[in-house]
Amino acid sequence: MIPAAESLRPLPLKTQQGNGESVRTVVEENAVIVIGRRGCCMCHVVKRLLLGLGVNPAVLEIDEEKEEEVLSELEKIGVEGGRETVELPAVYVGGRLFGGLDRVMATHISGELVPILKEVGALWL
Template sequence: MDRVMRLASQRAVVVFSLSTCCMCHTVKRLFCELGVNPSVHEVDEDPRGKEMEMALAKLMGRSPPVPVVFIGGKLIGSTDKVMSLHLGGKLVPLLRDAGALWL
């Protein structure tokens, strides 16, 4: 859990992902289209990925836990939460406040 939280606080936007997950791809693509360059940690490509996946599952209360998004070091959640914020017009201000967007 410590490693996940440390990684989550190192950049304005952090996404924990699986390289083969379509919902992970959707979230990463949304951030890129908004002009955000998230730090992406592909859990399935990390030597300590199983450990990270267990920590994320505990944090999210479900399995599989990905994608898991942190903005400004704070847990936002998964695809449904990110999309809900975006459709509600709240994602871009959140990204600006975190320093991920300058416009």
């Protein structure tokens, strides 16, 4: 059995010095992605909830020195009706900003989260 922490899919991030993927590409190519600061406890809670539901979310952990650059890019993508402030942890579902921990928890408690995840192909059952 693979421990839950090993089943998460950490992603490389393209920076001016490195060879990863761009933030936009990572968000658009994953049904569900959790973006947060490295070691953030709220990010951990979101990841555990999604894993508990059977979703294997992509995870992008941001180092402090790259946070401003990544947040600036995130505010440009996946937001309906213009710019919106993105706070970490940020959960993108189907290439669009879904929200943070509070939105994920509220949607889960109301029973609306699983149908949304099925709609974007993150869950099959």
